[in-house]
Amino acid sequence: MINVKRTLVFPGLVLLACWGVGLIFPDLFNAYFQTLVIYSCINIILAVSLNLVNGFTGQFSIGHAGFMAAGAYMSAWLTMTFPHWAGPFLGINFFFNTIAGGLLAAAAGYGVGLPSLRLKGDYLAIVTLGFGEIIRVVLLNIDAVGGARGMYGIPKTASFGWAAGWVFICILTVSRLVNSTHGRAFLSVREDEIAAESVGINTTQYKVRAFVISSFFAGVAGAIFAHFLCYLNPNSFNFMKSIDVVVMVVLGGMGSISGSVVAAIIITLLPEALRPLQEITKLDFRMVIYSLTLIVLMLTKPQGLFGKLEVSDIWKKYVRRSS
Amino acid sequence: MEAFFQHLINGISLGSIYALIALGYTMVYGILQLINFAHSDVYMVGAFIGFYSARWLHVSDSPSYMNFFTVLIIAMVGCGILGFLIERLAYRPIRNAPKLNALITAIGVSLFLEYTGQIVFGPTPQVFPNILSDSIIFSTTSGGVRITRFDATILLTGVGLMIVLEYIIHKTKLGKAMRATSYNSQWASLMGIPVDTIISMTFVIGSALAAAGGILVGIKYPKIEPLMGIMIGLKAFIAAVLGGIGNLGGAVLGGIIMGVAEEFVVGYGAATYRDALAFGILIIILLFRPAGLLGHFSVEKV
Amino acid sequence: MSDVLLKAKDVTIKFGGLTAVSGFNLELCKGELVGLIGPNGAGKTTVFNMLTGVYQPTSGNIDLLGSPIKGIKPFELSERGIARTFQNIRLFKDLTVLDNIRVAAHQHMHYTMAEALTLSKRMEREEKQALEKAFELLKIFHLENRAYEASSALPYGQQRRLEILRALATEPQVLLLDEPAAGMNHSETHDLMDTIGHIRKKFGVTILLIEHDMKLVMGICERVIVLDHGTIISEGVPQKIQKDPKVIEAYLGSSVADEPGGP
Numbered sequence: 001m002i003n004v005k006r007t008l009v010f011p012g013l014v015l016l017a018c019w020g021v022g023l024i025f026p027d028l029f030n031a032y033f034q035t036l037v038i039y040s041c042i043n044i045i046l047a048v049s050l051n052l053v054n055g056f057t058g059q060f061s062i063g064h065a066g067f068m069a070a071g072a073y074m075s076a077w078l079t080m081t082f083p084h085w086a087g088p089f090l091g092i093n094f095f096f097n098t099i100a101g102g103l104l105a106a107a108a109g110y111g112v113g114l115p116s117l118r119l120k121g122d123y124l125a126i127v128t129l130g131f132g133e134i135i136r137v138v139l140l141n142i143d144a145v146g147g148a149r150g151m152y153g154i155p156k157t158a159s160f161g162w163a164a165g166w167v168f169i170c171i172l173t174v175s176r177l178v179n180s181t182h183g184r185a186f187l188s189v190r191e192d193e194i195a196a197e198s199v200g201i202n203t204t205q206y207k208v209r210a211f212v213i214s215s216f217f218a219g220v221a222g223a224i225f226a227h228f229l230c231y232l233n234p235n236s237f238n239f240m241k242s243i244d245v246v247v248m249v250v251l252g253g254m255g256s257i258s259g260s261v262v263a264a265i266i267i268t269l270l271p272e273a274l275r276p277l278q279e280i281t282k283l284d285f286r287m288v289i290y291s292l293t294l295i296v297l298m299l300t301k302p303q304g305l306f307g308k309l310e311v312s313d314i315w316k317k318y319v320r321r322s323s
Numbered sequence: 324m325e326a327f328f329q330h331l332i333n334g335i336s337l338g339s340i341y342a343l344i345a346l347g348y349t350m351v352y353g354i355l356q357l358i359n360f361a362h363s364d365v366y367m368v369g370a371f372i373g374f375y376s377a378r379w380l381h382v383s384d385s386p387s388y389m390n391f392f393t394v395l396i397i398a399m400v401g402c403g404i405l406g407f408l409i410e411r412l413a414y415r416p417i418r419n420a421p422k423l424n425a426l427i428t429a430i431g432v433s434l435f436l437e438y439t440g441q442i443v444f445g446p447t448p449q450v451f452p453n454i455l456s457d458s459i460i461f462s463t464t465s466g467g468v469r470i471t472r473f474d475a476t477i478l479l480t481g482v483g484l485m486i487v488l489e490y491i492i493h494k495t496k497l498g499k500a501m502r503a504t505s506y507n508s509q510w511a512s513l514m515g516i517p518v519d520t521i522i523s524m525t526f527v528i529g530s531a532l533a534a535a536g537g538i539l540v541g542i543k544y545p546k547i548e549p550l551m552g553i554m555i556g557l558k559a560f561i562a563a564v565l566g567g568i569g570n571l572g573g574a575v576l577g578g579i580i581m582g583v584a585e586e587f588v589v590g591y592g593a594a595t596y597r598d599a600l601a602f603g604i605l606i607i608i609l610l611f612r613p614a615g616l617l618g619h620f621s622v623e624k625v
Numbered sequence: 626m627s628d629v630l631l632k633a634k635d636v637t638i639k640f641g642g643l644t645a646v647s648g649f650n651l652e653l654c655k656g657e658l659v660g661l662i663g664p665n666g667a668g669k670t671t672v673f674n675m676l677t678g679v680y681q682p683t684s685g686n687i688d689l690l691g692s693p694i695k696g697i698k699p700f701e702l703s704e705r706g707i708a709r710t711f712q713n714i715r716l717f718k719d720l721t722v723l724d725n726i727r728v729a730a731h732q733h734m735h736y737t738m739a740e741a742l743t744l745s746k747r748m749e750r751e752e753k754q755a756l757e758k759a760f761e762l763l764k765i766f767h768l769e770n771r772a773y774e775a776s777s778a779l780p781y782g783q784q785r786r787l788e789i790l791r792a793l794a795t796e797p798q799v800l801l802l803d804e805p806a807a808g809m810n811h812s813e814t815h816d817l818m819d820t821i822g823h824i825r826k827k828f829g830v831t832i833l834l835i836e837h838d839m840k841l842v843m844g845i846c847e848r849v850i851v852l853d854h855g856t857i858i859s860e861g862v863p864q865k866i867q868k869d870p871k872v873i874e875a876y877l878g879s880s881v882a883d884e885p886g887g888p
Contacts, residue, residue, distance in 0.1 A: 007743040060423055115610050121422045122358050126560070127609050130602035137599040173742060180741035180748065181727070181734040181755070184720075188728045191717035198677060198711075199795050200703035200732035209738070239553075243430060250427055287438035294431030299416050302424045308719065 011172060015165050022161020034160070038228050040268045041163035042221045045170045047248035047260035049217035052174050054246070055254030056183065057210040058190025059117065060125040063132025064218050064245045069237035070108045070135060071101030071219020072226040073145050076154045079227065083155075094157035098166070098223035105219025106212045108135070113211035117204060132242050139234040150233035151226075158227035166224060170217045175257055177213070186210055190255075247294060252304050259306030325467030330590040331583060336474045336543070338582020339481035343536040344559035345566070345574035346488065347529030353505040353569035354525050356422070360429040361409055362533055363556020364436035365402050369534025370451070370547045371444055372398040377452040386456045391476070394454055395538050399531040406530025407523055415519070433552075440549030448548040451541035477539045484535055485575060488528070492571065501525060505569065554598060558585070561605045567618020576616060628655045629688075630831050631676065631707070631799050636685030638675060645671045646855040649685070651833075653799065658825060658832045660846035660863075662839075664876055668855040669835045670712050673801050676833075677709050678702045690798065704732050708797035710788045712804050712835075716776045722787060723772040726759040729794035762790045765820070781808050786820075793828060800824075802834040806841050814838055818845050843867065851875070 026034065046064060053061045075097040078085070086093045116127045140148050177183050188196035189203045189210075196203050226232050248267050252259025271286050278284060297304065306314075344366055351359045376397045382390040413432050417425050461470040492498035504511040504521045512518045540555070541547055562581040566573025581601065588600050608615065631653035638646050646668040653659060661669050674680040676687060678699040687694050689707055697705075708729075717725050734755060736748040763769040766786040771779065776787060785805060792800060805821075806814045818841055824830060836842050842849060843863045851859040851866055853875040859866045866872050 054423075058423075060426065119609060119613060122356070122426060123564075123609055123613065125426060126358070126564070127606060130605050134599055134602050134606075137596070137602075141595060176742050176744065177738060180738075181731045181736070181752070182738050182741055184724055184728045185731050187720060187724070188717055188731075191719060192715050194679070194699075195711070195715035195717065196728065197679075197699040198703060198709055198715075199729035199791060200700050201728065202698075202700045243434070246427070246430075254423075284438070284441070287434055288442065291431045291434035291438060295413055295428055295435065298420070298424050298428040298431065299413070302417075302420060 011168070014168050018164040018168060019161040022159050022164065025160040036268065036272065037160060038158065038163050038224070040265050041160075041167045042225050042228075043245075043248060043264035043268050044167050044261050045217050045221040045224070046245045047252065047264040048170050048174050048257055049214040049221070050245050051249045051252070051254065051257065051260045052177075052186070053210045053214045054249050055256070055260075056178055056190060057186040057207060059207055059210065060121055061128040061211070061214070062125050062239075062242050062246055063112070063128035063130070063135075064214075065237040065239070065241035066112075066132030066135035067105040067108055067215040067218035068222035068225070068241070069139060069234065070215075070222065071098075071105040072222030072232055072237070073101075073139060073151070074104040074219070075101030075223035076151055076226040076232055077145055079154060079157075080151070090155055090157050091159075091162070094155075094162065094223075094227055098162075098220055098227075101223035101226075102216040102219040105222065106216035109212045109215025109218075110208065113208045113215075117207040117211065129239060129242070132237075133239065136234045136237055139237075146232065148234070150231055152231050154226055154230045154232065156228060156230050158224045163224050163228075166220055170220070171257060171261070173213070173217075178257070182206075182209075247290060250304055251293070251297060253306035253308060254304065255308035256304070256306035256310055258309075258311040259304055262305060325463065325465065326590065328468045330586045332468065332470055332474060333590075334583030334586035335579060336477050336582070337586060338562075338579035339477055340536045340539055340578075341555070341559045341562045341581050342575045342578025343481055343484065343532045343539070344555065345563040345578045346485070346571060347533045348560050349563040349566070349568055349571060349574040350501075350505075350525050350529045352563070354501070354508070354522055355414070355418070355425075357414065357425050358429060358560065359414075359526075359529075360426075360556075361413075361432040361436055362529065363552030363559065364433050364440070365405055365409070365530045365552075366533040366537045366540075366556065367440060367547075367549060367552035368405055368436065369398045369402045369530075369537030370541045370551065371440070371449075371537075371549075372401040372534065373454075373538045373541050374449060374451055374547060377454050382452055382454045386453045388455070390454045391538075391542075395480070395535060398534040398538050402530040402534035402537075403527040406526040406533075409530075410523055410526040415522075437549055437552070444549050446549065448546045451545040451547050455542055473543045477543060480535065480539060484532060488532070488571070491528070497521075497524060558601045561601050561608075564615055565604060565608050567615030570615065570617045573615055573617035629653065630655050630690055631833070632686075632688040633672075633676065634686045636672075636675060636682045636687060638671060638680060639683045644855060646675070646682075646852075648856055649675075649852075650857065651850070653831055653833055655798075655831055656825075656829070658821070658845055658847050659834070660842045660849040661833060661835045661852060662837070662842055662849060663852035663858075666854075667852040667875075669852055670803055671855075672852070673709060673803055673835065676801060677707060703795055703797075706796075706798040707801065708792035708795045708799070709801035710785075710792050710803050710805060712807070714781075714784050714788055716784055716788055716791070718775070718777040720776060721773050722763065722768055722776050722779065723756075723759055725776050725787060725791050726762055726794045727755055729791045730755045730758065732795060759794065762794055765823070766790060782813055785809070786817075789820075789824075793824065793830070796828075797830060800830045800832045802832060802836075804835055804837065806836060806838045809838075811840075814841055817841065821845060 046068065050061065050064050053059050078097040078100055079093065084093060086096045112128065112131045116124055119127060139145065145151050185201050185206050188201050189206050193203045244267065248263045249260055252263030274286050274289065347362050348359060351357060373394045377394050380390065380393065382394065409432055413428055417428055455472065455476060458472045459469050460472050460475055492501060500516045500521050503514065503516055504518055508518050558581055559578065562577035563574045565580060566577030585597055585600060589597050629652050631651065633649055633651040636646065636649040637644065649672055661672065663669055671680065675682050678694055678697055689702060689705055694702055717728060734751050736745060736751055740748050760769050763772055768783065768787060776784065779787060789802065789805060806817055809817060822845065825832065846863055849861065849863050849866050850857055851872050858871045858875060859869045
């Protein structure tokens with residue numbers, strides 16, 4: 001028996017609101033602002049999903065871009081090859097293609113995760129990096145999806161409604177999982193695998209589950225990206241992109257969903273904020289500042305902006321103090 | 324048949340360079356259990372130090388071995404200092420932090436060097452000056468197999484440096500201290516070994532070797548640019564893992580194997596997959612023999 | 626003779642060239658409280674690791690509740706009914722006191738991830754039960770008031786106790802305690818002895834414990850096994866092994882007249 005109010009009504013209302021705002025969104029804001037918002041949504045989904053693996057389960061995955069690519073290409077290929085397989089409305093097709101992209105990415109996550117997750121720390125990081133690159137190189141060599149030239153002409157079906165809707169679903173999923181016995185299982189893997197095993201947690205199973213769920217949403221983010229930019233190139237999904245997402249997770253705080261959201265927005269807006277500096281000096285300082293941020297963050301505040309806390313925890317502390 | 328030998332020669336040449344860089348990775352990992360992502364960028368800086376000092380010395384007017392050695396020494400010293408600074412400023416403060424943090428710091432330093440390099444050296448590739456002139460020093464009668472002076476220089480320099488390293492590690496007090504520290508740094512410090520100094524020295528030596536790699540690459544493949552370290556660093560790291568990370572002999576063996584494998588892949592037709600090959604090797608090794616060819620796994624104490 | 630819950634026969638383990646434990650035999654019967662003692666490095670924790678599936682013996686057999694455990698992973702053995710604490714406490718440091726307990730209760734929760742997403746009635750019910758059970762356990766050691774603090778914030782003695790509670794939360798039939806009194810003073814050790822007795826009665830667990838504190842061992846163990854350099858050198862009631870010259874020699878390195886209280 002499911003809890004009707006919290007399962008259907010609340011999410012239903014939020015999604016309806018997203019759709020509603022989405023209808024008037026293009027009229028409210030200019031194209032530039034729209035782009036920033038949609039990219040923020042994509043990055044939020046990437047960061048929150050990666051946080052599940054890196055922050056909550058304590059594994060080190062730095063190949064997230066590979067799963068994003070899988071989702072992007074799968075969904076885009078379906079859209080281009082079977083434009084109306086799910087009916088006359090492009091939006092509905094987009095929805096199902098996004099899910100298909102997510103599923104392929106999840107399958108890739110399973111394929112990568114199952115053999116790799118018995119490796120520790122550094123080794124796992126390198127393997128995930130390696131797989132990310134392999135996916136990219138493989139895509140470069142598949143002519144059916146454009147290869148090195150890229151894929152053009154993808155219809156722009158990723159509107160605000162869809163992007164915001166998926167952000168909500170992603171956050172809801174991760175948050176509900178984390179606040180359940182399964183979430184505690186993920187955390188126990190992070191804290192101490194041997195102790196976790198000793199109390200009955202199948203650590204391998206939970207690591208793989210985190211990986212698969214996280215990869216699914218990376219794929220979803222990829223699908224949204226594909227149907228917004230309308231052009232795909234395997235080189236958009238390189239190691240740098242994976243590092244982008246890692247920076248977001250670390251900056252926000254590994255283990256804080258709120259932190260990932262905030263950090264994703266900051267990282268999306270940062271290049272824009274630096275643009276005036278770039279115009280004046282004609283030099284691209286973005287990556288230099290990025291890297292310095294990483295170093296300084298690790299040296300001074302390795303727990304990131306939010307640490308392991310959520311907005312609700314900080315709110316509670318604030319309310320308690322003032323009462 | 325002759326193509327086979329030519330590829331082999333090229334592979335060993337390339338492999339020596341991978342080996343030099345891999346040694347730095349393996350030494351640092353052996354002592355700190357840290358993957359020094361910035362190592363490949365130290366290599367890049369070495370190449371650029373060579374570039375600028377060669378120009379300053381007006382070396383291309385008269386290429387010679389004397390010039391080669393001068394540039395080599397300058398680069399090795401310069402990068403030794405750079406490696407020392409990186410360890411001191413970025414890695415030492417987080418030495419006791421969780422491994423994840425250390426890895427991220429290393430990535431940060433790497434990116435910092437790359438993109439600052441782009442700003443300082445300019446993002447477009449530069450041409451390494453001629454500090455040595457090339458010539459064919461050995462050739463089969465049909466000309467199908469040739470060993471050039473560049474190849475010989477690379478091989479001899481590489482081997483020479485490895486012999487020096489071997490001597491330091493096994494025949495000096497410093498080397499003994501380094502081995503002790505990499506075995507167990509807590510015990511080493513209890514025995515009176517100045518662990519901080521030893522770690523610094525490890526970085527200095529590793530960075531110097533990377534610089535040498537940079538110079539040798541500059542000689543043979545004269546196009547250099549600030550992002551040149553990424554791919555080669557990854558491959559050299561994979562070489563270190565292949566041989567058994569923490570194991571010096573493994574790094575050399577791994578480097579040679581990687582170099583030869585890559586040359587054969589390119590030579591026999593699948594050039595687009597040359598980079599993917601490296602990752603393929605990595606994944607196979609990590610899945611089937613994570614300790615590497617010459618390494619051994621230590622059991623975690625419960 | 627009551628059921629043998631845990632049985633080890635001729636268990637040997639070698640690490641490379643080193644034989645850490647050889648010819649270890651054990652028959653742990655339902656309701657017993659047995660002590661495993663020996664000098665440092667004797668192999669006691671290695672025995673625990675084999676009994677819980679962390680290490681696989683090189684030879685010999687171990688049966689838990691009648692079934693062989695060869696090749697079975699630790700988490701499965703926990704589900705079958707064996708729990709342990711660790712020599713160097715292994716709590717989930719960043720998790721709360723309460724959550725340390727609740728993680729251990731995970732194996733008794735049946736709601737799926739999908740149900741967690743839809744907040745099913747079963748989830749609500751099971752979570753409520755788990756919360757209640759967890760607090761009941763915390764009350765045994767008066768930790769219920771610190772339920773929402775990070776477990777790393779507890780003083781050392783409380784952390785040890787929390788680890789025992791966590792092991793109990795898995796509802797085991799066999800409980801292995803690795804140096805539960807380490808770092809405790811006399812009165813704390815005395816309390817611990819009472820608590821262990823209380824736990825035995827309340828939960829009906831069978832206990833095998835490793836200890837160096839002889840007062841505790843002599844005080845509560847019905848039977849003691851003595852390990853030295855990986856082999857059993859003596860076995861029997863506390864009074865008997867206390868006087869056994871082999872045991873005295875193992876601890877002190879030479880023959881010494883016996884003193885009350887043990888070596």
